[in-house]
Amino acid sequence: MATFRPGDPAAVTDLFEQIAPRYDQLNDLLSLGLHRLWKRQALLWIGPRPGQQLLDLCCGTGDLALLLAERVRPAGSVLGVDAAAAPLALARQRAERRSWLPLRWLQADVLATGLPAASADGAVMAYGLRNLADPAAGLAELHRLLRPGARAAVLDFNRPDPASAAGRRSAALQRQLLRRVVVPVASRAGLREHYAYLEQSLERFPTGSVQESLARGAGFSQARHRPLAGGLMGLLQLVA
Numbered sequence: 172m173a174t175f176r177p178g179d180p181a182a183v184t185d186l187f188e189q190i191a192p193r194y195d196q197l198n199d200l201l202s203l204g205l206h207r208l209w210k211r212q213a214l215l216w217i218g219p220r221p222g223q224q225l226l227d228l229c230c231g232t233g234d235l236a237l238l239l240a241e242r243v244r245p246a247g248s249v250l251g252v253d254a255a256a257a258p259l260a261l262a263r264q265r266a267e268r269r270s271w272l273p274l275r276w277l278q279a280d281v282l283a284t285g286l287p288a289a290s291a292d293g294a295v296m297a298y299g300l301r302n303l304a305d306p307a308a309g310l311a312e313l314h315r316l317l318r319p320g321a322r323a324a325v326l327d328f329n330r331p332d333p334a335s336a337a338g339r340r341s342a343a344l345q346r347q348l349l350r351r352v353v354v355p356v357a358s359r360a361g362l363r364e365h366y367a368y369l370e371q372s373l374e375r376f377p378t379g380s381v382q383e384s385l386a387r388g389a390g391f392s393q394a395r396h397r398p399l400a401g402g403l404m405g406l407l408q409l410v411a
């Protein structure tokens with residue numbers, strides 16, 4: 172059985188190539204549809220407006236890119252970037268069914284997109300930062316791509332702070348949910364190792380306050396991490 176090492180870009184891309192056909196269905200099932208609400212929170216922070224050029228980094232099958240694209244018409248556009256071909260192919264199919272939306276797609280590592288600096292009016296990254304080889308480098312690249320004053324939203328699992336009792340309780344609950352619900356459900360789809368990766372990737376993911384410091388170090392003028400879903404998820408709200 173394959174194991175997927177967090178921080179290894181080839182292994183991570185491989186993982187998402189393999190789960191792509193079941194990804195949306197499992198997301199709805201495992202979050203009871205709540206991932207849509209959390210994504211809306213990211214969208215609210217960005218406040219997309221007609222005419223803007225926006226980025227969805229680690230776009231996967233394109234949930235956020237599609238939502239953003241509805242709001243930047245006319246004249247604006249959204250570029251979805253992902254390293255894996257299979258989720259991008261699904262994103263393209265979804266976009267083809269709504270061909271009026273101003274969407275483009277790029278297969279690339281978000282740590283090296285080759286996109287021009289200060290070219291985006293806003294960006295989202297949902298469940299992407301935790302998967303990067305170097306989250307600090309991811310924040311630096313995100314900052315490089317944004318115009319001064321532009322907003323970014325980074326949504327992901329929250330890594331509770333082990334220094335506090337509340338953080339330790341939250342981490343224990345998260346572990347139980349992952350081990351007793353997420354992994355067993357994913358196992359039925361033949362994706363045990365793929366979803367066991369979630370807990371491993373969280374172990375190397377910075378806490379909210381460390382993410383705030385990393386973001387300020389990357390040049391963001393404002394960085395605020397908000398726990399969502401009782402601390403299971405987190406939204407890093409950024410201003411370049």
Ligand SMILES: C[S@@+](CC[C@H](N)C(=O)[O-])C[C@H]1O[C@@H](n2cnc3c(N)ncnc32)[C@H](O)[C@@H]1O
Binds near residue numbers: 187229252298303304
């Ligand atoms: C958990 S999925 C999230 C997809 C989507 N943003 C969502 O929330 O539904 C993570 C995505 O990040 C992509 N990814 C991981 N590492 C990446 C990297 N270094 N560069 C670009 N995409 C990456 C994966 O291929 C995958 O599609």
